[in-house]
Amino acid sequence: MAETQERVRRYLEDELGSCREADVDERLGELNDLADALGTATVETELDSALANETRYTLVRVLVAAGEELCVCELGAVVDVTDSGLSHALSALVDAGLVEGRKDGRWKKYRATNRAVALVTVLDGSVTVDE
Amino acid sequence: MAETQERVRRYLEDELGSCREADVDERLGELNDLADALGTATVETELDSALANETRYTLVRVLVAAGEELCVCELGAVVDVTDSGLSHALSALVDAGLVEGRKDGRWKKYRATNRAVALVTVLDGSVTVDE
DNA sequence: CCATTAATTGAGACTTCGTTCAACTATCTG
């Protein structure tokens, strides 16, 4: 930490030609302001984590593409895990707010939430962003 | 698999009142078409994985917020890992196409790519999607 | 009310991640 400050000081000296204590402090302040504006980082990391697994990602995308509720038994035809694995995956997606479940007699149906639709839409698009 | 087909068959019988073999086949076909349209799933899972960690996510967001190159030494002031950990994180982000690095004398500077800007922008927004 | 089926839960095995430590490369400065 003190170590880090020293390095930034030398960097600024290099960049600015000269450098006072105040400059280092100001720059570190700016950097911390940037970081502080990131209060929701944890929430969004959890969101990403939910999609950072092929089973879950496929489930979400199928549900988004379907645009309607699908039965667990139908989802089982789409991913290659046991019933148990499927259930664990769906429950993780519910926790992340990407999917909602509804029990219907002896069947259970899941559908994508608005958030899931928004996210998947953008992820699809982002891959083709030119740079 | 054969097990899954049986269950879907019973489900469709339940939903439709009756059900022929052809109906099951058709439904399974539809589901597989949905899944097949997801060819890029792996790529996007990797994208999400890159952001599914607080260190990396913070780095990307700081770089996006900064809107300019930042020196590794400056980034070190923002996340709480060793130099080595920071370097590993940045290299993972480069692999994911979210960040680009440039060597400048004895310093190294990183900046966010367009893809990173697009993704972060949407993730910021998605959290406030009402449902 | 017993058997069957849909789905979930928890425990445990196995894998993948994230971080640090130590060693290394490259650049600058005297």
Add this chain to the structure above:
DNA sequence: CAGATAGTTGAACGAAGTCTCAATTAATGG
């Protein structure tokens, strides 16, 4: 060229994640 500094690399280890198995709950139908 010697010493210091910026940053990277690879090995290693603990933590977290993902899957399966076995047991369990809940709904249905004879």
